[in-house]
Amino acid sequence: MHIQSISMWTGKSDNYAYLVVDDKSKDAIIIDPANPDEVAPILNRLLDQKKINLTAIINTHHHWDHSGGNDRIIIGGKDCKLVTETPKDGESFKLGDINVKALYTPCHTQDSICWLMEDSTGRAIFTGDTLFHGGCGRFFEGTSEEMHIALNKTLAAVPDDTKVYPGHEYTKANVKFAMSVLQSEPVKKLHEFAENNKETQGKFTIGDEKQHNVFMRMDDPEIQKATGKTDPIEVMAQLREMKNSFNKPPKRRAPATAEASTPKVRQSKLAKENNITAAEENEIREAFALFAEKRKGVKEGVIPIGDVRRAMIALSITPAPSELHEFLTILDPEDEGFAEFESFLAICALKLHARSRTSDSYIQEVDEAFQLFTSGGGEGKITIATLRKIANDLKEEVGDDLLRDMILEANGGAGVGKGVEKGQFEEVMLRAGVWR
Incomplete structure (x- = not known):
């Protein structure tokens, strides 16, 4: 089995398409060829050189950045069906000597499928937007229970030596979040690898993910402590919420003064017309x-x-x-x-x-986010010491001058020693667009 990664929209959405070729027959399938401008030249060259027999397109889910190129890759004209088979969970087919199995993993989308492939040379799984190295996809169409089952039941049952090929290159961002909740040796090793390698696809196995992926460690005491939950489904839900709101502090726009003004966010004409x-x-x-x-x-x-x-x-x-x-x-x-x-x-x-900002869910979200900044100290407010600790945890080099300016910008120039109270923290997050 030969696997060729094809990078798409590098520096933007950082997608991957994958070409899988059977060594003996040269039969091949292309997975998620969303951008034909980047995929088709590679396929055409290999076809012209008679190095592959392209037999099928398979997708991990319906989102356009995975399936949007099907109509330009497919052979058969405009009247040819774009979807000819929808596999059942566990259904298999052969690609030469490669056994291909569909694993149903609904959550990111309800049609999400992870494709497990195996031949005499080894195993590989193509996980789309369900599992990333060190992370997982957003719960766009599913629940925390569904993602828990997908990751910690379905994919965890796959042999540990199976190499993982995700749909995007998100490792660096994922591991930065992971370091904020779990500083284990496997997580640190993933962080080091991501810092030194632009591409990480296929470099880690399911066994590795069980060690360094915080979304596959619901029973880890440190993760339960970070989320404040012990039930695995609740841990998954809270962890995803934390990841969704995990952002760097707002950038300094100008040196803070006692009359620090509220930073303005540039709006488009359309945004102004709709007051967003x-x-x-x-x-x-x-x-x-x-x-x-x-x-x-x-x-x-x-x-x-x-x-x-x-x-x-x-x-x-x-x-x-x-x-x-x-x-x-x-x-x-x-x-x-x-x-x-x-x-x-x-x-x-x-x-x-x-949407009311007085709802219980909104208030809880603000409380939990504020606690992420104050759990290490600060006596109920964000201080320069708590910001310094967070910067150190994230391995970010941030000088005290910038940290002081961040405090002053948030509290309206009241003084560094005053810190940032919850209401001021909420206003900063609203201005930054973290909450609506």
Whole structure:
């Protein structure tokens, strides 16, 4: 079995497509060829050289950045079906001497599949956006229980020597978060490897992930301590929430003074028209892009009406059934089956404005995030000492001058010794776009 990684959108979404070739027959499959401009030249060259017999395209899930290139890679013309088989959990087929098995792992999407392959040379698993080195995908269409089952039941049962090939190069960001909750030797080794290697796909096994991936260590006392939970499903849920909100402190915009002003975030015309921040607009764009399909003359593409609710769930603004019917009527008045970006953004903006910051869930989120900064000390406020400790934990070189400026910017210039109280911390996070 020969595996060739094909990098796509490097420096942006850092996707991987994978070409798997049977050594004897040269039969081959391509996995998640989302960007034909980068994938097709490689395939065409190998086909011209008669080094492969391309037999199939397989996808790990339906998101456009994994399956969006199928229609340009497939052979058979515009009338050829893009999806010919939907495998059942555990269903297998042969690629020459390679046994290929589909493992159903719903959560990131409900159609997520991890592809386990094995021949006499070894084992490999292609995990899409379910499992990354040192991390896991967001729970866009599923629950913490589903991700726990996917990672710690389904994938944990795969032989430990199976090499892992994820859908994105996210290792550096994942391990930075992991270091904030678990500073074990395996995590430190992963951190060192990620710092010294731009690509990490296929360099680690399922056995390695069980050691350095915090999302596969629900029983670890340190992780339970960091999350404040012991039930594995609750640990998974809390850990994902912590990862979602794990950001660097806001960058210094100007030297702080006693009259420090509130930093302004640049808004687009569209954001201003809908009274949302630039960060909120970016989040809406990302959610829209997850389900978008290309359409000639439409810059952002369109999303199928059936995916509108999923996109809103990804933004944590799930519409009620009665709302959804009204929204779909607004988004698709001609009943064409698609929605464009600007109208989708307007609907999402309405939901964002309606979301109450006095809700129990929002208050809990603020409390838990604030505790991440103060658990090491600070007597109920963020001090220069607690920021210094966090910087050290993350291996970030941040001078005391910058830390002092961060304190002053957050507390309005009240003084470094005053620290940052919870209300001030919340305002900083709102300005940074971490919360809506």
